[in-house]
Amino acid sequence: MANVELKGVVRKAGKKGDSRKLRAAGSIPAVVYGHNVDSIAASVNPADLAKVLSTEFGPNIVFDLVLDDNGKEVRHAVMVKCVQRNPLSRRIIHADFYAIDPAAKVSVRVPLRLDGRAAGVALGGKLRCAARDVVVSCLPKDIPTEVVFDVTPMGIKDRVQISAVPRPNGCEFVYGDDFLVAEIYPPRS
16 A cells, blocks of 8 residues: 555634634644544645545545644544535535554455456346445455456356455455345346
């Protein structure tokens, strides 16, 4: 994972009016909490946060949040826990960052991509993707950008459960039951 930094400023936790003034000045309010960290109110540049979120890892990226606390630098390895957006303009208006422990596992939702052309589709069947993403548990350095499953050998009426999907290195799938990932419908008569 690339070493990405986001700079911000520690601020006093305020009221709604303070957040509005902060947004009017071009920043957004943010909160940092998590592993061995007391809750910290901060402000960050929304354009810089959007750049961090636009990497291949998307919201699962682990990055360094560097905060200026009256001239003293405070640095935390964080993940984005929650991003609030304006419902009309879709601009970021608030962010929550979770300080992580690099030696502890995290659970994240990762996109699932079906790769190849199924043999059943060539015979007239239709591929149905039942899951768009999966939850994986892994160390922060092992977070995959996506989970890929090759559907080429699937024939008509074949079904693939999550237990048949190969796990990325260092990752475990988190699921309560063995749910359906993909299936091939037979052609209509």
